[in-house]
Amino acid sequence: MKTAVIAKTLITSFSLLALLAPGRASAQIVPQPWVSVGSQEGDITYSVGARALNLGAELGFGPDGSTGVDVLKFISLPVISPYVGVGLYSADKGVAVSGGVQVGATDNLFVGAGYNSVRGFNGQLGVRF
Numbered sequence: 001m002k003t004a005v006i007a008k009t010l011i012t013s014f015s016l017l018a019l020l021a022p023g024r025a026s027a028q029i030v031p032q033p034w035v036s037v038g039s040q041e042g043d044i045t046y047s048v049g050a051r052a053l054n055l056g057a058e059l060g061f062g063p064d065g066s067t068g069v070d071v072l073k074f075i076s077l078p079v080i081s082p083y084v085g086v087g088l089y090s091a092d093k094g095v096a097v098s099g100g101v102q103v104g105a106t107d108n109l110f111v112g113a114g115y116n117s118v119r120g121f122n123g124q125l126g127v128r129f
Contacts, residue, residue, distance in 0.1 A: 011053075031050040036112075036122045038119055053060035054075070055074070060118070072098070079104050
């Protein structure tokens with residue numbers, strides 16, 4: 001009986017430790033910038049963004065001279081990082097929703113693909129420091 005209680009306690013402790021252990025501090029605090037180019041309604045769209053602490057911000061330039069800011073939430077997985085976001089754009093474009101994924105290509109480089117309801121589909125290229 002004692003052995004079963006000790007085993008359950010150890011398994012629970014290690015599970016909680018693995019779940020709550022912080023990630024690498026440098027990967028969390030140092031911003032990871034990227035540039036993005038896409039297309040919507042036949043117009044070229046582009047943006048610049050940065051990510052830190054699994055949150056991101058993106059300044060985007062869409063069709064008809066619209067400009068806006070998106071706030072993004074990332075889910076950090078070992079190689080791939082999906083994200084969702086919401087933004088506000090000028091030129092009567094209003095609220096935008098976005099989603100996509102970023103994938104680590106090398107230790108210091110990542111690529112991504114996403115969709116923004118104002119800026120359309122886009123490709124991303126970014127740097128990790």
